[in-house]
Amino acid sequence: MNALTARIARVRIDGRDLISDIDLAIPECRWTAIVGPNGAGKSTLLRAIAGLQRCDGAVQLAGRALHDWPARERGRQLAWMGQQETGADDLLAQDVVMLGRLPHRPWLAPPTAVDLATVQAAMTATQSWNWRERRLGSLSGGERQRVLLARALAQQAPLTLMDEPLAHLDPPHQADWMALVRARVHSGHTVVSVLHELHLALQADHLVLMADGRIVHTGSPADAGTHDALKRVFGPRLHIAQIEGRWVALPL
Numbered sequence: 319m320n321a322l323t324a325r326i327a328r329v330r331i332d333g334r335d336l337i338s339d340i341d342l343a344i345p346e347c348r349w350t351a352i353v354g355p356n357g358a359g360k361s362t363l364l365r366a367i368a369g370l371q372r373c374d375g376a377v378q379l380a381g382r383a384l385h386d387w388p389a390r391e392r393g394r395q396l397a398w399m400g401q402q403e404t405g406a407d408d409l410l411a412q413d414v415v416m417l418g419r420l421p422h423r424p425w426l427a428p429p430t431a432v433d434l435a436t437v438q439a440a441m442t443a444t445q446s447w448n449w450r451e452r453r454l455g456s457l458s459g460g461e462r463q464r465v466l467l468a469r470a471l472a473q474q475a476p477l478t479l480m481d482e483p484l485a486h487l488d489p490p491h492q493a494d495w496m497a498l499v500r501a502r503v504h505s506g507h508t509v510v511s512v513l514h515e516l517h518l519a520l521q522a523d524h525l526v527l528m529a530d531g532r533i534v535h536t537g538s539p540a541d542a543g544t545h546d547a548l549k550r551v552f553g554p555r556l557h558i559a560q561i562e563g564r565w566v567a568l569p570l
């Protein structure tokens with residue numbers, strides 16, 4: 319079963335195709351990593367499948383056309399963590415995470431005990447509870463990422479899309495992020511992340527490789543065919559090897 323499928327002929331802006339000929343299937347209850355060089359179209363693709371970017375094509379979320387989902391229902395189905403989000407800098411971190419509960423709350427209703435407990439659990443999981451009363455704009459890059467990750471967790475959607483969630487995170491918090499993703503997948507959620515950290519992307523269940531606005535390979539991170547495709551796209555200086563049973567990619 320697929321959590322999401324997309325057939326996108328193109329996303330065209332200012333007369334230029336940013337992505338084209340996309341045929342994508344996101345397997346359910348798996349972690350999919352989307353990788354590729356700068357400008358390959360990864361963020362454009364993620365925004366298109368989240369419904370945040372107009373595209374010439376069709377996206378199906380849980381078997382139903384994305385645009386047929388009423389907004390609140392779609393918010394309960396799909397959580398989004400974007401890159402360099404602005405607009406919430408004046409809000410307290412806890413209020414930012416509470417935004418993740420909006421699809422679950424009646425219009426203008428105050429947060430319930432369940433909403434408050436969910437927010438606390440999400441902020442505890444990303445170790446951001448301690449700065450719940452600080453404004454988002456006052457946090458460091460990594461602290462901010464962990465608050466935005468908590469917001470996505472608090473949304474409790476079966477599918478979460480994340481654009482460069484590891485940006486600004488130090489290695490221990492990157493490992494924490496992977497553990498969180500693994501736990502979510504284990505409990506039946508689907509995660510899609512755009513990643514630059516190839517060594518972590520190689521730990522995913524499913525890899526989507528993009529170059530020049532197209533998907534050039536999909537497959538298991540453990541497959542020799544995937545490694546060959548990565549070397550073709552990133553060049554022969556990318557060394558892929560196994561360390562303690564895990565695949566890693568190192569620029570040489």
Ligand SMILES: Nc1ncnc2c1ncn2[C@@H]1O[C@H](COP(=O)(O)OP(=O)(O)OP(=O)(O)O)[C@@H](O)[C@H]1O
Nearest residue numbers: 331332336354355356357358359360361362363512
């Ligand atoms: N709003 C826009 N208007 C015009 N061009 C855009 C716009 N957004 C993105 N692009 C261009 O589309 C291409 C793909 O951008 P995108 O951000 O999707 O790439 P990416 O693979 O996520 O890159 P990176 O790894 O650098 O974040 C790039 O050449 C970018 O300059």
